[in-house]
Ligand SMILES: Nc1ncnc2c1ncn2[C@@H]1O[C@H](COP(=O)(O)OP(=O)(O)OP(=O)(O)O)[C@@H](O)[C@H]1O
């Protein structure tokens with residue numbers, strides 16, 4: 001797919017427009033604590049990208065470094081192809097960000113808050129107030145004081161504030177934080193629609209399920225280290241499907257599955273026989289397991305696929321890393 005984009009020029013050279021965010025060897029230390037540890041990040045343009053990790057993994061710190069709110073100790077980075085800090089002003093003019101919780105004047109209305117923010121920007125920002133409010137579904141509450149807004153409405157007002165600059169890239173730190181399931185769904189739909197408009201959305205989260213549902217690609221970060229990154233499909237391709245099998249002869253079934261190499265780590269557990277199949281093998285492999293057992297005279301009472309989610313994959317990876325240390 002090719003898209004006609006004007007090619008900006010940085011330092012007299014064409015900017016590499018492929019990556020919305022690119023970092024190499026990025027390091028940020030707080031004394032002995034390495035919050036960002038040699039991070040190599042490549043965020044493709046036009047996607048929703050999740051920066052996923054547990055509390056304290058270094059997500060907010062990375063975002064603060066990218067936005068120039070704190071200085072990196074080592075490494076290089078660029079936003080939308082513009083090297084930062086060298087070309088920070090050009091880059092940040094195309095970026096909208098929410099770090100931690102969006103903060104507003106609570107005694108003013110949503111619209112008044114946006115008016116203050118727009119006044120500090122280019123003229124066109126004023127004209128974007130109404131469409132931005134509409135875009136995030138706040139047009140009917142725009143004249144209410146922010147003090148009366150729910151958490152979800154504040155988060156949406158935060159996104160509206162980002163949209164005043166018509167950004168190519170949005171960086172949202174934990175946008176799902178504090179939202180109830182309906183609020184999360186609204187936020188997810190909004191992120192997806194921003195991506196559908198051709199923008200790139202980078203979001204940090206410790207909510208594996210939300211990242212899996214919202215994002216096309218993900219980097220998994222633990223203690224400052226990016227331990228995996230890629231499209232969600234690619235990451236899951238390395239995972240396995242777990243099958244639970246209830247049958248008349250679990251030990252016989254285990255011997256068959258081990259001999260045919262259909263499954264790995266086949267064990268008789270409390271829920272019957274548990275076998276792991278490579279995820280890439282697909283549904284045919286499950287049917288083949290059933291056929292082999294039935295042909296061997298074993299009655300199969302239940303054959304259940306335990307869905308491999310990014311969450312179980314994440315736990316597999318992190319526990320593997322933990323045990324190898
Ligand atoms: N200003 C600071 N001074 C000292 N240490 C800091 C500072 N900011 C962050 N840290 C430390 O850096 C590490 C990463 O923190 P960070 O806030 O980036 O994590 P996070 O992934 O955003 O966590 P959370 O999910 O809780 O928001 C933590 O060990 C934290 O204590």
Ligand SMILES: [Mg+2]
Nearest residue numbers: 059060061173
């Ligand atoms: Mg954080």
